[in-house]
Amino acid sequence: MATNNNSNRYPSEKGRFFKGKTFILLVGLLLGAGIMVAVYKTSVYFSSDESCMMCHVHPHAEDSWKLSKHVNNGSGVKTHCVACHLPPQSDTWNHYTAKAKLGLKDVWSFMTKDSADFDWNTKSELEHAVKYIPNESCKECHQNLFPEGINQDGITAHLYYDENEKKLDLQCISCHLDAGHYNPDYKHGKLTGIPGAATATVDTSLYFKTATPVTSFTDYTEQIPGTAVAFKMVAIPGGTFKMGSTDKEPFHKADEAPVRNVTISPFFMAEVEVTWDQYWAFYGQTMSEGRTPPETVYANNSNPDVDAISGPTPPFGFPDQGWGAGDRPAITMTHYAAETFCQWLSKQTGKKYRLPTEAEWEYAARGGTETPYFFTGNPKDFSDQGFWRKFFDAKTDSISSFVIYAKNSKNRTQEPGEVKANPFGLKNMLGNVMEYCADKYDPKAYSKGGDNVTNPLITEGEEWVVRGGNYTSDAADVRSAARDYTKHDAWLKTDPQQPKSIWWYSDIRGIGFRVVCEPDPAIGAK
Template structure:
């Protein structure tokens, strides 16, 4: 069953890779075909402990929300952002709409990196400083160009961008559902990453926590991939190899908000066709990992979550543009 579903999705996708659309903010969208896949992971803790020896065993006992593995059918094709939303695209949205992001509107700011910040001397021990009004999407504490993924974006900010594009262009934009996100990220695979099962395969496919990033956090050196991807912080979007469906940075660079509320037991009750997530909740799901994420947490099946007003120096977004009849 796994082989059949994966092969079917891959074959369906092969015809759609060349289909790309662009919008008024110069975003590129790749057509993702309707199809079926197996969502989630059923890997045993023993296997995880063997392949990720840096992490304590108890981490692998806390993945119940990744199962059970279940069949999902995406019944309609959709257009997925080829890249994460960039700083430049978000800036143009702000300038055109007058929208004030939450990190600025509430005056509390976001999170950011500071060279002399010592997590061990703080109450929470967080890797980044914040909330602080010095930090926002404009300034995560490190240098970014307009072609880098925008971060310090709340779920509500992402929704505001999607709503503005919908109103401006007359085409519906939205965040992907969690099922759409994993379907698109896997691109016909059943491995941990679209690049395979080996964490080292991410060095060419993703910007995650490696030797370049670890030099700023030497006490987490053991968690870093033993190699260099060339970027200590965010990378320009599209610098790493795409998956089979032409999508870049589905692993790493920036965590990506999806539309769903999170529930640990949702997969047990998920419908087969186009699951939308629980009807309500307290936290929204984010997927894919970031430039500061350990390889284990960048797996296609891994689920993380935050309150909708969370703004963090690792969290950004990717949008979906719904397909018109006949596209």
């Protein structure tokens, strides 16, 4: 009996095992392995193209992906969604954290938003796409930047990328936007000819033979000889106005002060920004192949007696961004290109066309008003800036009738018919594209020259003044007094050419210009 009592007092070998640390460790390992397998299987399932399309329900994304080189190629290799839109799996932590963040965001959007309200065209533009295409993912597959068959332009571009990727934060997608989603309106490579010209029917009988004679200070429609292009010029009467803004104006900035009285002589100003029809006419008559050094071009064009003006070299890609040409504003040209256009137009018409001074621009934009905009409204009501905009939407009813800006542009320029004119009869003075001025930018320009000045022009500085804001601007930045300036080096960041282009910017799309014309003294403009 004693033996039996002793045997009951001590657990068996089997009992000790199930109660011991070894068993707990084994169960933990099995549970951990099971969880890891489950997580892995879940990750694999939600990494499939089909699972991505459960939330990304817009059909054109799938269709354009299937037509792209990532699927429709000679090798038969298919590049999957996660291969481009997530960091590579070799970067384990960043890959899975990015996957979790995007997954939660997609699920939340799928559950709380209506996909029919999404502006997919806007979401596919470079500004948005660059947030979801890590460079590391591109390089994971494209490890050889100089593959067999690459042309000289490609070699130059990839050498530039290799040397400047980190320093300039260069992004592969800036040049290869259509690699993953086919876009027929996107071109990667040097432009040949004028877009649409090869298939267009040209009736030379419609070409103007002479420019429009101007015999009085009234609106006129200019005709460019040798083309079918015409555009309206508006007579802007001279006068004195208060230039700038006070610190009481919402979103006022220091470079808009002090307010001073400026007197402006009469001038003509284009009703709308220079259109692609106008700019392509200039390009077609002056285009050069780019073999001439910039210094020679500058010397040639600065000669007042020159017969043939040297114009732009072919840009890389479609400078209209695939948005359309015609009456849309011409964009992405440099300040020098805009000045050269004015020089060419002057020779074609026998008049004196040029860029407006900053003072002329603001005088024309205000149209006789002294309020933040030439229409009724408070910038605070229209702007998306500020804490309360997280809870309440900005007003858009009145501003959208006059301005193409971030809230109504669909992330692209629009034709002038989309807006109403200002009191002087000018369209798109605010928004759509920033407009070059003849002045150099000086943040203290208004404090120089006194309180009463006539026809001021700033000629010293590094950058040029641009005015009006553009299609990406907040309402705060399209006020009549709002100032801005070129960022020359930043706007050429992805241009791989050496020397860089003097004609086209590679990294700014919302820049353009409009022309003014000086009246002949004989017509007695007032």
